[in-house]
Amino acid sequence: MKEYKIIKPEFSWTKGTEKFEQKINNFAKQGWRVINIYVTANSIVNALLERDKNR
8 A cells, every 4th residue: 555745845045946855855765755746836846755655
């Protein structure tokens, strides 16, 4: 069985992309993997993560 999580970057005037990348890498260490990145109607970037629930 899989479980899913949606994350979005925290607002930052500087290095927002780098902070989002760090956030994704931290979740990857916990077994999460990015399966989709999308932009909402409000121009907010979200990432859909997935991992095995019984790992």
